[in-house]
Amino acid sequence: MRVPSAAGPVRWWPIPGRGGFWAVTRYADVAAVLADHTRFTSTGGVMLNMLGRAEPARDQQFAASDPPRHGLVRGPLQRRMTARAVRRHEDAIRAHVRGTLAPLADEFDLAEVTAGLPAAFLGPLMGIPPADWPALRRLVAMSVAEDDPDVTLPAGPEATLERGHRELFAYLLGLLLEHRRHPRGDLVDLLAALPLRPGAVVANCYSLLLGGGAALPHVPTATVAELLRSGRYADWAARPDRLGGAVEEALRYTSPAGHFMRLATRDTTVGGVPVAAGDAVVVWLGAANRDEAVFTDPHRLDPLRHPNRHLAFGDGRHYCLGAAMARLTLRVFFEELFARYPVLHLAGDVERVRSAWLGGVKRMPVAGRPR
Amino acid sequence: MRTRAELESAISQLWSEKLAVHPVGLYDNFFALGGDSLLAADLLMDIYERLGVEVDAGVLFLKPTIAELVDDVLAAE
Numbered sequence A: 001m002r003v004p005s006a007a008g009p010v011r012w013w014p015i016p017g018r019g020g021f022w023a024v025t026r027y028a029d030v031a032a033v034l035a036d037h038t039r040f041t042s043t044g045g046v047m048l049n050m051l052g053r054a055e056p057a058r059d060q061q062f063a064a065s066d067p068p069r070h071g072l073v074r075g076p077l078q079r080r081m082t083a084r085a086v087r088r089h090e091d092a093i094r095a096h097v098r099g100t101l102a103p104l105a106d107e108f109d110l111a112e113v114t115a116g117l118p119a120a121f122l123g124p125l126m127g128i129p130p131a132d133w134p135a136l137r138r139l140v141a142m143s144v145a146e147d148d149p150d151v152t153l154p155a156g157p158e159a160t161l162e163r164g165h166r167e168l169f170a171y172l173l174g175l176l177l178e179h180r181r182h183p184r185g186d187l188v189d190l191l192a193a194l195p196l197r198p199g200a201v202v203a204n205c206y207s208l209l210l211g212g213g214a215a216l217p218h219v220p221t222a223t224v225a226e227l228l229r230s231g232r233y234a235d236w237a238a239r240p241d242r243l244g245g246a247v248e249e250a251l252r253y254t255s256p257a258g259h260f261m262r263l264a265t266r267d268t269t270v271g272g273v274p275v276a277a278g279d280a281v282v283v284w285l286g287a288a289n290r291d292e293a294v295f296t297d298p299h300r301l302d303p304l305r306h307p308n309r310h311l312a313f314g315d316g317r318h319y320c321l322g323a324a325m326a327r328l329t330l331r332v333f334f335e336e337l338f339a340r341y342p343v344l345h346l347a348g349d350v351e352r353v354r355s356a357w358l359g360g361v362k363r364m365p366v367a368g369r370p371r
Numbered sequence B: 001m002r003t004r005a006e007l008e009s010a011i012s013q014l015w016s017e018k019l020a021v022h023p024v025g026l027y028d029n030f031f032a033l034g035g036d037s038l039l040a041a042d043l044l045m046d047i048y049e050r051l052g053v054e055v056d057a058g059v060l061f062l063k064p065t066i067a068e069l070v071d072d073v074l075a076a077e
């Protein structure tokens, strides 16, 4: 049994009944862990809710595999997810965003609007009909924010997680069967054509859906929350030419995917602290993205920050597959929001999500007159 | 069309193969017997491909017993 150390950049956090984990928060240490898949494996699961359990998708789901296996599935998907490849979806994404902004009254919940964003690309990427998204969105929330009172079932967080996961699997299995009957040439068809067992195809679809659906809405919402708090919304809205850098800064500042986990494959050190083979090592991306050693004035949201090598999308081989799609969607969303609402005000309390993984805002009433 | 008994025995055989558990009771829970979501997806595809029967994925994932699956198949036929 290790003694939790009170201070220091790499700390042991015991979790009763499930061992514990090393919490890594410095930028340099986080980047070092993510860069080295030989010392830190993804095969034990990558989110804290998998701590102390066997990951059934180990070596089957590329997110829970190490190279070279990881690349066998990720490689073909990645060719469809480059900045160049996703650009062809821009018009469809813009049309979707306009469609969600157009019917809004002068007062609306911005979190509700951004929650609909993933539907803009889950259609083109996976053939998921936009009409399915409201129900899926809830299941995604159950799977990544099982502690949030909005979604926790009476039977508790553990049961919520399991239920969300099972229902998503059932949905995705149906989606796979549907694709077998009517191929669409999308990522689901691509996965189905790889030499994978059906369970592995579905597990990879699950990664795409969770990766695409969970974190993205929280970037614009939490960013606008800060802009309204600090009175700088109108400044940002007036400068659409700065959006490229602003999106990167929004990602750094909000870091909605809070942590990722690895297991040490051998006795090693992280930031000078000894870590034993088999220990869980959890990197906290939001903390790394506010490391003063790397970012000047890190708590300031600065659209002109340069350089801005943030870790919101992770690093190394598991660097977010959807990063280009996320950047495109965020840019389009900010462009459309700012064009329509040059001025916006808070119209009620901002409520944050309760989760060990997801950082973000789930309710945020705002008011503004559309241009 | 197959009888309930035929379906029960065909499905329980596939189920035993997947879980390496023998015998499987009609009311045993797939996940309690050691099944996981990936195996459940494999099983559904096997039932579909080898028996020509399409089981509702929601039933398999949320009410994972042979009795429920057979009920669902018979109701659909």
Ligand code: HEM
Pocket (backbone or CB within 6 Å): A034, A042, A046, A062, A063, A064, A074, A125, A207, A208, A211, A212, A213, A215, A216, A219, A255, A256, A257, A260, A261, A285, A311, A312, A313, A314, A315, A317, A318, A319, A320, A321, A322, A323, A325, A326
């Ligand atoms: C702002 C939105 C997003 C954030 C902050 C984010 C963050 C991340 C991070 C930090 C990782 C690394 C995980 C690890 O190291 O284990 C990751 C991986 C991944 N993301 Fe994203 N993501 C976002 C959007 C998306 C989108 C839109 C998609 C899909 C369309 C997506 C799909 C994935 C997948 C499939 C992986 C696994 C990659 C691998 O293991 O090789 N993400 N994401």
